[in-house]
Amino acid sequence: MPLADTNLRYFSFDDNPETASTLPAFTYFERDWFELEKRHIFRHNWRCVGHVSSLPRGGDYLTDTIVDQPIFVLRRRDGSIKAFHNVCRHRAHLLLTEARGSLKSKLITCPYHAWAYDSDGQLQAAPHCESIRAFDKSGIHLDALKVEVILGFIFVNADTEAADLRPQIAPGVERLARLLPDLETYQLAENVVFDIAGNWKNVGDNLLECYHCQPAHKAFVDLVDMESYKVEVTGLWSWQGGICRTHNSAYDLPGGLAAGDREFATFYIWPDVAFVLFPGSRAIASFVFGATAPESTHQVFSVYSPDGELDAVGRDIFRYFSDVLGPEDVDLVENVQKGLHSMSYQRGRFFVDPARSYFSEHAVHHLHGLVFRHLRAFIPPAAPAEEINR
Ligand code: FES
Ligand SMILES: [Fe+2]
Known part of the structure; x- marks a missing residue:
């Protein structure tokens, strides 16, 4: 693509999450940028x-x-x-x-x-x-x-030369396998689709931080003890989660579960899938947020269980996601997408806590860093004083 004819502009990206700014707003809606993502991210990743x-x-x-x-x-x-x-x-x-x-x-x-x-x-x-x-x-x-095939989930890559996925995400896979050892024999129980008027990164950004959970997900912060919530980032994946309270306004867990059996977790794998564990049931959800156009994302939330059925707690969890948490997030993402077009917004400051607590956005920085790394060769050179930096 001749870069002179595009709407892309020069920007740099800070590898230090504590001082970095987000990717510029135009990367969330410009067709030229999306074409690059399509060719150089989605055709080469799993x-x-x-x-x-x-x-x-x-x-x-x-x-x-x-x-x-x-x-x-x-x-x-x-x-x-x-x-x-x-x-x-x-x-x-x-x-x-x-x-x-x-x-x-x-x-x-x-x-x-x-x-x-x-x-x-x-x-x-x-x-x-x-x-x-x-x-x-x-x-x-x-x-x-x-x-x-990893723990029963089928991954494909259009790049036949691509490096194998499993070695790149092995610690996360092993952690998931310890929590649900018989995942390979699970079966699909339910799924719900949200077609979102938002860029895929916008959906990912929202998935990868819980800074918004206090203001936007009242029931979720009652479900998960935010003081126990941790966000860990490495390589091509990240893991975040915390310990659930048995009685809360999202759904009640069965009584008598040890803290280790009450772990809510999101295991994200670059670029566009996460596995979500809601404790209290043995179900797991896969959450694929597939880009379809610069400003639209086809998000499929599929719930799997050992026998393809959901127990009473599993049904409560699914209803909580499909009727409460999912729509709350779609609303946030779609409002961000509108705001990204504002002439007064170019890029934002990551909100990263040195203690990497629940409100820290370092996993969002991780996603942006991976996007930047894949496309940096296509970013036009800087004209004097041209960098987008506010
Ligand atoms: S047989 Fe497939 S396009 Fe003609
Ligand atoms: Fe959310």
């Missing part, structure tokens, strides 16, 4: 597309979109899981058009002219191809994505 329990049998598939890139994930007859770009090599019809389903045969057949691919992505049939000169089926195949 996306969580669901859980293996959604693909119980050979031939089962899920479709998804990584910003504008249609993909699908397929359980093969040998039990392995593969992911491909969901586009026919002939004239680009989507191969699979449902959100999920099961193949009717061993082949993936395009609805347009019926080219059919096997589960390696190899073209096996194209009607009348024997009449076509120099048509070599063996040279036509679907492009695969990298796939990794």
Whole structure:
């Protein structure tokens, strides 16, 4: 992209969260910046597309979109899981058009002219191809994505050269596995979707700090003891949480749980997924906030439990999220999105407590730092006195 023709402006980013300013407002709505994020963040990082329990049998598939890139994930007859770009090599019809389903045969057949691919992505049939000169089926195949399954959750990456995810987030994964050792056999119980009029980073920023919890989530600060709330940041992930009170205005936990069994936690994995544990039930939620456009985010909150059912506490938790906490956050994010357009706002100051307490925004700084690191090569050079810095 010729940078001279863009609306991007020079800015720097301070690696020290205690003195840093946020990414500039334009990175939350300019199309040119979003194009860079699409190409250099989302096409090279890991996306969580669901859980293996959604693909119980050979031939089962899920479709998804990584910003504008249609993909699908397929359980093969040998039990392995593969992911491909969901586009026919002939004239680009989507191969699979449902959100999920099961193949009717061993082949993936395009609805347009019926080219059919096997589960390696190899073209096996194209009607009348024997009449076509120099048509070599063996040279036509679907492009695969990298796939990794971590505690039953399926991650894909469009960059086939990308480094494996698990080694990069291993301590967080081990911590989650200690809390819920049988996660691999969990099943989807519920999900709720919020289509948010806000940039994906705006949704992430809000997820990654609890400074707003006192003013904006009255029931949440009654649920979680904020003095116990800690925010830990490292590498490609962060972990935050605290100890819940048994009786509170969000939902009541079963009596008699030790403090260790009352831990609320959010395990964030760059760039756009977090796993949320609400104690009192053995359920876990995945929270994917997929960018769809500069100012819109498709947020899917999916709750998993050991048997695909929610117990009474699990149902209370789900209702609290879908009816109270989720809408409160959507409202915050959408109001921030409007404010980001104000001509009087360029960038804000991170509010980072040296003690890294519950009200500290260092995990938001962590997200901004990762965005900056991925795109710094594309930031135009500074003209004298041009830096955006207030
Ligand atoms: S576009 Fe798929 S067969 Fe023609
Ligand atoms: Fe919130």
